[in-house]
Amino acid sequence: MIAFLVKRLFHALLVMFVISIIAFAIQDNLGDPIQQMVGQSVPESERAELREELGLNDPFLVQYARFAVNAAQFDFGYSYVFNQPTTEVIARHLPATLELVAAATFLIITLSVPIGVYSAIKPRAWLSRFFMGVSIVGISIPVFLTAIMLIQLFAIGVSWTPFPVDTAWGSWLNGVISTEGGMPAYGRGDPVPVFGTWETNFASLEGLTYLVLPAVSLASIMLPLFIRLIRAEMLEVMQSDYVKFARAKGISMRRIYFLHALKNTMLPVITVGGVQIGTLVAYTILTETVFQWPGMGLMFLDAIERSDIPLIVTYLMIVGLIFVITNTIVDLIYGLVNPTIKLTGKPA
Amino acid sequence: MALLEVTNLDVRFGLRQGEVRALRDVNFTLERSERLGIVGESGAGKSVAAFSLLNLIAKPGFIAGGSINFEGKTLNTMSERGLRKVRGNRISMIFQDPMMTLNPVLSIGEQMVECLKAHRRISGKEARAICLDKLRQVQIPSPETRLDQYPHELSGGMRQRVIIAIALLLDPDIIIADEPTTALDVTIQAEIMALLLELCEQHNVGLILITHDLGVVSQVTQRMLVMYAGRVIEQGPTREIINDPQHPYTQGLINALPQMATPGEKLNQIRGSMPSLSNLPSGCAFHPRCNFINRADGKPRPACTEQVPGFVESGNCRVACHMVAEMIEDRRLKEETS
Numbered sequence: 001m002i003a004f005l006v007k008r009l010f011h012a013l014l015v016m017f018v019i020s021i022i023a024f025a026i027q028d029n030l031g032d033p034i035q036q037m038v039g040q041s042v043p044e045s046e047r048a049e050l051r052e053e054l055g056l057n058d059p060f061l062v063q064y065a066r067f068a069v070n071a072a073q074f075d076f077g078y079s080y081v082f083n084q085p086t087t088e089v090i091a092r093h094l095p096a097t098l099e100l101v102a103a104a105t106f107l108i109i110t111l112s113v114p115i116g117v118y119s120a121i122k123p124r125a126w127l128s129r130f131f132m133g134v135s136i137v138g139i140s141i142p143v144f145l146t147a148i149m150l151i152q153l154f155a156i157g158v159s160w161t162p163f164p165v166d167t168a169w170g171s172w173l174n175g176v177i178s179t180e181g182g183m184p185a186y187g188r189g190d191p192v193p194v195f196g197t198w199e200t201n202f203a204s205l206e207g208l209t210y211l212v213l214p215a216v217s218l219a220s221i222m223l224p225l226f227i228r229l230i231r232a233e234m235l236e237v238m239q240s241d242y243v244k245f246a247r248a249k250g251i252s253m254r255r256i257y258f259l260h261a262l263k264n265t266m267l268p269v270i271t272v273g274g275v276q277i278g279t280l281v282a283y284t285i286l287t288e289t290v291f292q293w294p295g296m297g298l299m300f301l302d303a304i305e306r307s308d309i310p311l312i313v314t315y316l317m318i319v320g321l322i323f324v325i326t327n328t329i330v331d332l333i334y335g336l337v338n339p340t341i342k343l344t345g346k347p348a
Numbered sequence: 349m350a351l352l353e354v355t356n357l358d359v360r361f362g363l364r365q366g367e368v369r370a371l372r373d374v375n376f377t378l379e380r381s382e383r384l385g386i387v388g389e390s391g392a393g394k395s396v397a398a399f400s401l402l403n404l405i406a407k408p409g410f411i412a413g414g415s416i417n418f419e420g421k422t423l424n425t426m427s428e429r430g431l432r433k434v435r436g437n438r439i440s441m442i443f444q445d446p447m448m449t450l451n452p453v454l455s456i457g458e459q460m461v462e463c464l465k466a467h468r469r470i471s472g473k474e475a476r477a478i479c480l481d482k483l484r485q486v487q488i489p490s491p492e493t494r495l496d497q498y499p500h501e502l503s504g505g506m507r508q509r510v511i512i513a514i515a516l517l518l519d520p521d522i523i524i525a526d527e528p529t530t531a532l533d534v535t536i537q538a539e540i541m542a543l544l545l546e547l548c549e550q551h552n553v554g555l556i557l558i559t560h561d562l563g564v565v566s567q568v569t570q571r572m573l574v575m576y577a578g579r580v581i582e583q584g585p586t587r588e589i590i591n592d593p594q595h596p597y598t599q600g601l602i603n604a605l606p607q608m609a610t611p612g613e614k615l616n617q618i619r620g621s622m623p624s625l626s627n628l629p630s631g632c633a634f635h636p637r638c639n640f641i642n643r644a645d646g647k648p649r650p651a652c653t654e655q656v657p658g659f660v661e662s663g664n665c666r667v668a669c670h671m672v673a674e675m676i677e678d679r680r681l682k683e684e685t686s
Contacts, residue, residue: 239406240448241443241445241448241449242448242449242450242451242452244404244406244443245441245443245449245450245511246451247404247435248402248404248435248436248440248441248443249435249436249440249462249463249466249514250432250433250434250435250436250437250463250466250467251432251436251462251463251466252432252466253428255462255466259454260451260454263451263453263454264451264452264453267453337453338453339452339453339455339498339500340452340498340500
């Protein structure tokens with residue numbers, strides 16, 4: 001276990017090193033930060049002075065070495081725009097993104113497992129077919145479109161539906177789907193401070209309502225994927241000899257489904273899930289833009305627009321770190337579920 | 349009354365291109381602690397027969413007719429709940445491939461204890477004691493450590509021993525063993541078979557042994573069925589069938605044994621292969637491969653290609669073959685005239 005963690009730590013450092021090089025290498029192509037920092041009226045001599053002061057004229061390797069030494073001490077420099085350490089800027093935006101990802105992950109896990117299992121156990125039931133159909137649609141619609149549709153339906157409300165109002169079924173359907181709108185779809189509302197810069201949306205009912213639409217649209221890409229993955233794996237596992245043998249032993253179907261089959265189904269799902277949760281962090285850029293959710297994604301777009309290179313680099317490093325951490329956690333969980341994996345540092 | 353009585357068992361698969369009859373007219377009985385062998389090529393319906401006894405055939409297969417009587421209860425019409433009380437308890441199964449039969453993510457102990465707990469109200473401690481006892485009976489070394497191990501930590505032979513131990517856990521009346529040694533190393537095969545035989549004798553357990561191996565059938569079983577294309581074509585006491593096979597197919601199978609070949613020459617074989625169940629030949633399903641389709645005068649027997657043969661009694665055996673029926677009829681006529 002310890003050996004495993006040490007080995008993973010080494011991997012993580014290697015990954016972070018590569019990310020840092022890539023992140024740092026793109027800085028030359030992202031425009032002139034000086035222009036963003038100072039106004040039009042500042043003369044060229046002062047700009048050159050500032051450029052020299054910030055070390056922007058040094059060779060690439062010198063700049064990178066300076067960056068790497070500082071980064072190792074968790075100092076990524078000052079944001080040109082905010083005039084604050086970038087870590088502070090990130091720390092201000094990180095909780096919002098993490099909470100959004102957590103809410104979306106929660107939705108994905110709590111919905112995909114029961115739906116996936118159900119549609120594998122009863123593949124011919126109309127509800128299963130319905131889930132499969134919806135999931136295909138869900139996979140095909142890009143997240144920003146889902147987000148905009150959700151805003152239209154639940155935040156703004158709809159005044160027109162395709163169902164005729166003058167028929168009984170039409171007005172019933174209209175009653176079901178038409179909403180007055182009113183769901184919050186802009187920003188985080190008033191999150192409750194927990195400690196430091198961490199403010200949470202989970203502490204109040206009002207905060208939670210702000211989370212609903214962004215979390216649903218963020219989950220909308222991954223959820224169908226997971227439903228289909230769990231269903232496919234479960235169908236395959238149900239054909240296996242050990243499931244047949246469990247039936248021949250007289251074990252109840254419930255135990256077979258939820259112990260024998262589900263445990264085996266989850267192995268590949270956990271592997272894929274680890275990668276996908278990292279990807280969710282990246283997808284927050286789209287979701288946060290549509291909902292103006294004040295998280296890292298929105299901050300990142302802003303930073304690109306203003307050529308705030310230190311902030312961009314910090315963002316890339318932090319997201320890389322999140323990837324590495326989630327993958328390590330997933331590997332640990334996988335090792336706990338799968339007895340054929342031993343968590344040693346040695347290669348198998 | 350026999351312990352297990354199967355009458356006119358008819359199993360079909362509802363496929364898109366129509367129903368396929370996987371089993372038809374299967375009739376046999378099994379007495380208490382009797383051992384019955386079922387032999388035949390791959391695709392003859394042996395495994396379907398085994399799985400249908402406990403109504404475990406996977407969809408789209410289903411039992412379309414006939415009855416399976418066990419201790420006076422009809423298994424094929426029983427509810428799933430009722431069947432569950434029989435499965436693993438009164439009738440248990442041993443599967444072909446021990447590498448696939450045990451769940452890879454559950455420990456040996458979990459997989460044994462859950463079987464006991466499914467059928468008996470029993471404490472975890474008592475269950476563990478029974479499991480240890482059974483593991484000792486199947487001669488597994490250091491059973492205490494095995495209980496906490498996972499299947500991947502055991503060899504194929506060891507896993508099959510564990511599976512035999514699970515099959516014996518609740519002291520069943522019948523064990524259905526579907527090619528229990530096929531997937532094992534040859535050196536282990538004899539060991540496992542001997543162990544299974546010994547334990548069945550010791551505990552008075554009936555055995556339905558499905559196998560390709562006529563040698564094993566002749567050593568282990570008292571009666572046997574020979575299956576071809578979903579039908580039983582010959583059945584009776586094992587010794588009589590092995591010594592004096594009536595059906596051309598059975599003759600061919602016994603002839604194909606390596607012991608029957610002349611040294612230096614090619615092994616005997618039955619030409620052709622098992623027909624697909626969805627496209628059976630007319631008449632006797634075996635006729636395209638049969639060496640005796642022609643009569644003594646060199647002309648083909650029309651019945652063989654036109655009519656599905658019924659059963660005739662020959663000694664203690666029942667055979668489904670037109671030629672055998674004709675021979676018996678001839679003998680009867682000769683006896684009458686003399």
